[in-house]
Amino acid sequence: MLKIAAIGLGSRATEYLTIMQLLRKKEVEIVAVCDIAPQVLKDIGDRFNVPENRRYLSADALFAEGKIADGLIIGTQDATHVEIARPAIELGYTILMEKPISGNYAECVDLAKRAEEKGVRIVVCHVLRYWDYYQKVKQIITSGEMGKLVTVNHTENIGYFHFAHSYVRGDWHVEADSTPSLLAKCCHDIDLIQWFFDKPAVSVSSLGSLEYFCAKNAPEGATEFCLGGCPAKKDCVYDAEYHYITSPLHKSTFVKFKKRRLTGKAGATKADIYEALRTGQFGKCVYLHDNDVCDNQTVSIDFGDGQTALHTMTAFSKGCFRSCHYMGTKGELVGRHNDLRLNVFGKYSRKIGRKLGHLPGHGDGDVGLALRFLKILGGEAENLDDVTFIQQTLPSHAIIAAAEISRKENGRRILMEDFYSQSL
Ligand SMILES: NC(=O)c1ccc[n+]([C@@H]2O[C@H](COP(=O)([O-])OP(=O)(O)OC[C@H]3O[C@@H](n4cnc5c(N)ncnc54)[C@H](O)[C@@H]3O)[C@@H](O)[C@H]2O)c1
Incomplete structure (x- = not known):
């Protein structure tokens, strides 16, 4: 039996535990869980039948027991994370660590070094690399079918309501408490771009700002809380009561299902949610909040030898999806949301079929990653070259850290060799 422990029992860790237990029930035992929230610890401990004496309210308490599992989910x-x-x-412990590693690049490198010294493996949860959508992209680029890859355009369309929930009102709204929005939201995209070019970046430049979700755009007379008598409430698309309570089901976005996050209670009632919106961070006006992360940002990356990439992160889209365009000398791959098409110039155009349609867990990426981690733990993983070990994810974290320096200096071009020599 492979023994698994998990620290931080939110949506991500619970997803991996669920996959492991559902799909590898006979091989996996969830032996210990830890969360600072007592109710969460109880709910998840009960759900996975973890013994009472293996439920911990702090990571220190779990670590005080020594090594009690083979794999640890952070x-x-x-x-x-660090x-x-x-x-x-x-x-x-062999570690499955949620992304990002850290917003401080030197800390990421230090962690990788410590792991190497101890002979420990850390797998970073870049789940998109395990989704067969992006695996197909990688295979086609590597096969040479579209010639030399010259240009990549990626856009992360965050979705206006998702941005308001997570980056204006929610867990990623203040950089000092979490990370820059580019790192939080787009480390997957930069990781994919890095993976596709498969060579070190030469330079990076970036532009971006917090353009819209700030006081200059507040409607006249806007109140601090949407439920505080705001005169603009009726016409405001960010009205918290609408987002979290009254929107009809077909219009309700994932935010309506975040009741526990809003209230801190497992079985929150409508009254609990109203109470949370009257006084809590999710009920505040999106223009009068204390958010400071960018709502739009572009990153240009020069990989040398005429190869470049442009990534755009934007809050300003109706839906949440990625669009991507990979341009080679002989053909292109055009992707939007779950669709992918290969056009080989003057020859053929082919829709790229995939094993699965769109599942909630990043295509089949969450499943792919969780099962891969188990194989690594069990010593069965055949090809380790494409596993997102911490060492493989350092270059994309470096590009993002360099992009943040560039953005703060109005897009100054940052040579990666200068970045490495100055940040380490
Ligand atoms: N791989 C992906 O695609 C992906 C997607 C979303 C989020 N994430 C990342 O996953 C991580 C978790 O996100 P989430 O949405 O599951 O968060 P969450 O808020 O749902 O869960 C985090 C949990 O950790 C607990 N916690 C906080 N500090 C703790 C501590 N010191 N010790 C023990 N428990 C602690 C909280 O009580 C909470 O239950 C974040 O870093 C996020 O950026 C990754």
Whole structure:
């Protein structure tokens, strides 16, 4: 039996535990869980039948037991990944760590070094690399069918309501408490771009700002809370009461299902949600909040030898989806949401079929990653070259860190060799 422990029992860690238990029931035992929220610890502990004496309210308490599992999932929020991973490395856990590693690049490198010194493996949850959509992209690029890859355009369309929930009102709205929005939202995209070019970036430049979700755009007379008598409430698309309570089901976005996050209660009632919106961060006006992360940003990456990429992150889209365009000398791959088409110039155009349609867990990426992690733990993983070990994800974290320096200096071109020599 492979023994699994998990710290931070939110949506991500729970997803991996569920996949492991559903699909590998006979091989996996969930032996310990940890969360700072007592109710969450109870709910998840009960759901996975974890013994009472193996439920911990702090990572320190779990680590005090020594190494009690083979694999450890770190599913806490961004700013805590490194501090939790350090003692886990010392104990020799094989780690499945949610992305991003850290907003501080030197810290990422230090963590990778510690893991290497201890002979410990850390797999970073770049789930999109395990989705057969992007695996197909990688295969086609590598096969040479579209010639030399010259240009990549990626756009992360966050969705206006998703941005308001997560980056204006929610967990990623203040950079100092979490990470820049580019790192939180687009480290997957930059990781994919890096993976597709498969060579070090030469330089990076970036432009971006918090353009819209700030006081200059507040409607006249706007109140701090939407339920505080705001005169603009009726016509405001960001009205918290509409987003979290009254929107009809067909219009309700995933935000309507975030009741526990809003209230801190497992079985929250409508009254609990109203109470949370009257006084809590999710009920505040999106123009008068304390958010400081960018709502739009572009990153240009020069990979040398005429190869470049442009990534755009934007809050300003109706839906949440990625669009991508990979341009080679002999053909192109055009992707939007779940569709992907290969056009080989003057020859043929082919829709790229995939095993699965769109599942909630990043296509089949969450499943692919969770099962791959189990294979690594069991010593069965055949080809480790394409696993997102921490060492493989350092280059994309470096590009993002360099992009943030560039953005703060109005798009100054940052040579990666200068970035590495100055940040390490
Ligand atoms: N791979 C992906 O595609 C993907 C998608 C979304 C989020 N994420 C990342 O996954 C991480 C978790 O996101 P989530 O949405 O599951 O968050 P969440 O808020 O739902 O869950 C985090 C949990 O960690 C607990 N926690 C916080 N600090 C803790 C500590 N010090 N010790 C123990 N428990 C602690 C919280 O009580 C909470 O239950 C974040 O870093 C996020 O950026 C990754």
